[in-house]
Amino acid sequence: MAKLDLNRVPMPRQIPKISGKNFNEVALGYSLEQAQEEASRCILCPRRPCVGGCPVEIDIPGFIQAIRDGDMPEAVRILKNKNALPGICGRVCPQETQCEVVCVLDKKGAPIAIGRLERFVADWERANMPSANSSPVSPRPTGKRVAVVGSGPAGLTAAADLAKLGHSVTIFEALHVAGGVLMYGIPEFRLPEEIVQAEVDYVASLGVKIELDSVVGKLMTIDELLGNGYDAVFLGTGAGLPMFMNIPGENLNGIYSANEFLTRVNLMKAYQFSEYDTPVKVGKRVAVIGGGNVAMDSARCALRLGADEVYIVYRRSEAEMSARREEVENAQEEGIQFKLLTNPKQFLGDEQNQVVGMECYEMELGEPDESGRRRPVVKAGSEFVIEVDVVVVALGTTPNPLIAQTTHGLETTRRGTVVADEEVGKTMKGKVWAGGDIVTGAATVISAMGAGKHAAADINKYLGG
Amino acid sequence: MPGIHLFKVAAPSVAKKARPGQFVVVRIDETGERIPLTIADWDEKEGSVTIVFMEVGTTTARLALLGEGDSMANFVGPLGLPTHIERFGTVVCVAGGVGVAPIAPIARELKEAGNKIISILGARSQNLLFWEDKLRSVSDQLIVTTDDGSYGRKGLVTEPLKELLASGEKIAQVVAIGPSIMMKFCAETTQPFGVKTMVSLNSIMVDGTGMCGCCRISVGGLTKFACVDGPDFDGHQVDWDLLIARQRIYLDEEKRSFEQWRGQSGSCA
Numbered sequence: 109m110a111k112l113d114l115n116r117v118p119m120p121r122q123i124p125k126i127s128g129k130n131f132n133e134v135a136l137g138y139s140l141e142q143a144q145e146e147a148s149r150c151i152l153c154p155r156r157p158c159v160g161g162c163p164v165e166i167d168i169p170g171f172i173q174a175i176r177d178g179d180m181p182e183a184v185r186i187l188k189n190k191n192a193l194p195g196i197c198g199r200v201c202p203q204e205t206q207c208e209v210v211c212v213l214d215k216k217g218a219p220i221a222i223g224r225l226e227r228f229v230a231d232w233e234r235a236n237m238p239s240a241n242s243s244p245v246s247p248r249p250t251g252k253r254v255a256v257v258g259s260g261p262a263g264l265t266a267a268a269d270l271a272k273l274g275h276s277v278t279i280f281e282a283l284h285v286a287g288g289v290l291m292y293g294i295p296e297f298r299l300p301e302e303i304v305q306a307e308v309d310y311v312a313s314l315g316v317k318i319e320l321d322s323v324v325g326k327l328m329t330i331d332e333l334l335g336n337g338y339d340a341v342f343l344g345t346g347a348g349l350p351m352f353m354n355i356p357g358e359n360l361n362g363i364y365s366a367n368e369f370l371t372r373v374n375l376m377k378a379y380q381f382s383e384y385d386t387p388v389k390v391g392k393r394v395a396v397i398g399g400g401n402v403a404m405d406s407a408r409c410a411l412r413l414g415a416d417e418v419y420i421v422y423r424r425s426e427a428e429m430s431a432r433r434e435e436v437e438n439a440q441e442e443g444i445q446f447k448l449l450t451n452p453k454q455f456l457g458d459e460q461n462q463v464v465g466m467e468c469y470e471m472e473l474g475e476p477d478e479s480g481r482r483r484p485v486v487k488a489g490s491e492f493v494i495e496v497d498v499v500v501v502a503l504g505t506t507p508n509p510l511i512a513q514t515t516h517g518l519e520t521t522r523r524g525t526v527v528a529d530e531e532v533g534k535t536m537k538g539k540v541w542a543g544g545d546i547v548t549g550a551a552t553v554i555s556a557m558g559a560g561k562h563a564a565a566d567i568n569k570y571l572g573g
Numbered sequence: 574m575p576g577i578h579l580f581k582v583a584a585p586s587v588a589k590k591a592r593p594g595q596f597v598v599v600r601i602d603e604t605g606e607r608i609p610l611t612i613a614d615w616d617e618k619e620g621s622v623t624i625v626f627m628e629v630g631t632t633t634a635r636l637a638l639l640g641e642g643d644s645m646a647n648f649v650g651p652l653g654l655p656t657h658i659e660r661f662g663t664v665v666c667v668a669g670g671v672g673v674a675p676i677a678p679i680a681r682e683l684k685e686a687g688n689k690i691i692s693i694l695g696a697r698s699q700n701l702l703f704w705e706d707k708l709r710s711v712s713d714q715l716i717v718t719t720d721d722g723s724y725g726r727k728g729l730v731t732e733p734l735k736e737l738l739a740s741g742e743k744i745a746q747v748v749a750i751g752p753s754i755m756m757k758f759c760a761e762t763t764q765p766f767g768v769k770t771m772v773s774l775n776s777i778m779v780d781g782t783g784m785c786g787c788c789r790i791s792v793g794g795l796t797k798f799a800c801v802d803g804p805d806f807d808g809h810q811v812d813w814d815l816l817i818a819r820q821r822i823y824l825d826e827e828k829r830s831f832e833q834w835r836g837q838s839g840s841c842a
Contacts, residue, residue: 282649282780283780284607292784321647321648321649323652323782326590326651326652326782327586327650327651348783349783349784350785350786352786352796354796359789359790359791359815361818361819361821365785367784367785367786368779368784368786368787371779371780371784372779376606376607376779381826381830382830383604384606385604386606386779387827389822460818461815461819508782508784510782510801
């Protein structure tokens with residue numbers, strides 16, 4: 109047996125000096141040789157802890173074995189058996205806290221790069237297998253109809269699983285494209301639109317109908333869907349409402365929610381303004397407030413738009429940031445400046461209502477708070493001003509209240525999330541399930557997919573499957 | 574009419590749900606912007622929704638080029654909260670410019686709810702006046718003003734509004750829809766009389782469903798989203814200067830985009 113290789117095959121990528129100036133994907137993906145070399149590091153241990161670490165229980169050793177064997181169609185089949193969106197997951201899942209952290213190699217060296225291999229298989233399929241060939245055979249129709257509200261990761265996953273079981277599924281999407289946060293939120297350089305579109309098309313190829321421009325709660329209510337022949341409803345509308353800080357000056361021109369900034373840049377393609385009609389303020393000095401993945405995405409977009417200086421302003425230290433380590437490093441390498449232990453007190457504007465500065469406090473870390481992270485405390489008398497002309501507030505999102513407000517019998521929490529069974533997503537209202545950010549508050553793509561999967565299984569059971 | 578356009582759009586599901594005061598978000602094509610437009614009328618039987626808009630920039634100028642039988646990429650609605658309709662008593666409906674379009678169905682439903690409707694219709698000049706008859710047909714009294722005196726009474730809509738308030742007739746509510754500056758002055762006119770004044774705010778929006786917060790405004794000192802908390806608000810509580818400043822965020826970009834578009838479309842012609 110070959111000696112254990114404790115280092116993973118590096119991922120080819122754009123160099124930071126260049127990547128910070130274009131919207132093309134930064135990580136370039138493995139070649140077949142690189143993928144097989146990385147796959148060959150897997151010891152195919154019998155305990156298979158990685159499968160348990162995956163929220164959608166992909167047979168990870170199975171597809172790794174297929175890559176080693178050079179049987180790529182088999183790798184695709186195994187992957188897609190559990191995951192309708194592998195190209196997306198391979199790029200944006202936090203594997204380092206899920207499947208990879210439990211890899212037995214993690215104790216001795218680098219765990220298998222499961223995410224990179226997943227991405228490789230998905231990209232191989234897109235390049236080498238026309239979609240018709242990869243679609244499974246049509247199941248026998250059950251005659252049952254399910255409405256899925258929202259076409260983000262939770263909705264797409266639930267819809268795909270239900271369609272594979274023979275149910276007739278319609279997705280209702282409020283925006284003009286399907287994909288939800290995958291389309292409007294995550295930028296092109298991290299998750300290309302083409303990848304999302306291909307996986308949305310795959311879900312549609314399973315027989316799922318997608319109704320765009322359909323705002324449920326306005327165009328029709330959940331009760332009307334149930335009254336119009338739908339046997340069950342899955343709510344996957346995410347957490348779409350931006351949180352602001354409620355400090356003075358927050359409504360000045362040039363201050364964006366991350367949702368608005370990213371929607372303008374990604375969904376509406378403001379980075380190609382002149383070819384596309386939607387504008388966005390470019391800014392010379394841009395401050396992004398927050399320490400999560402959305403903050404990193406916003407900062408890196410601002411840089412690519414052409415800002416001279418981009419700051420991440422975060423009230424705790426780097427150790428407490430909720431962003432993936434990899435995303436923090438990407439941002440730093442591209443030249444984003446981190447202003448840590450810094451918290452805005454107020455925004456300063458000129459007579460045109462344009463933001464020109466941000467008065468901040470210096471912070472220090474006190475005792476741990478309920479999140480387990482050390483609580484940031486204001487240093488008295490530490491106020492100072494940062495000059496800025498664009499600010500992006502990336503402090504998180506809460507569920508849009510539209511559906512809860514228009515649906516009788518759907519219980520919500522004080523945080524605006526829908527009350528649903530933790531395991532299967534059943535809500536307090538008959539025939540209605542929910543999963544993803546609408547239940548948990550803002551979380552990850554893969555946890556939303558896991559919730560969609562479990563709800564789909566329970567809906568199938570309810571429908572007599 | 575110069576720069577003002579009326580489209581009847583085939584949108585049966587929107588027509589089925591539309592209520593007075595609501596709006597749609599439209600996008601012309603793949604490269605287009607999403608813009609909000611107030612619903613001016615709808616016909617459930619015919620499955621149509623009527624929108625009226627004025628050419629002010631690239632999107633509206635491009636929209637104006639569409640003709641009968643053409644389609645636009647996206648037409649989303651009905652969005653926003655409907656206007657609150659009940660029997661108040663006497664309601665004065667003040668329409669400025671294209672504001673007559675959204676106010677017409679509001680006046681109609683208020684009339685049907687048993688209110689006495691006094692309407693004031695104002696425009697800069699006679700050639701910018703439309704739907705006079707439509708508004709008259711749902712009003713007990715109609716006053717028309719033009720800034721230049723080319724038709725009706727010469728002057729601004731606030732003048733007859735002030736006279737009505739001072740006349741001693743009990744006015745339960747005023748509804749004012751038009752350019753922000755006109756709504757601001759209507760609200761300032763009614764404030765000393767203590768008559769509740771509802772306005773319909775037209776902030777910049779992207780999604781129109783509460784997702785982006787671009788349309789945020791300050792009402793009674795609290796930040797509100799015009800798209801989901803409105804578009805109707807109490808005019809006496811609105812921070813007008815903030816609204817007007819926020820409507821001007823993209824003035825430079827809009828100008829650049831429009832000049833470029835005009836250059837391109839000019840060279841094609």
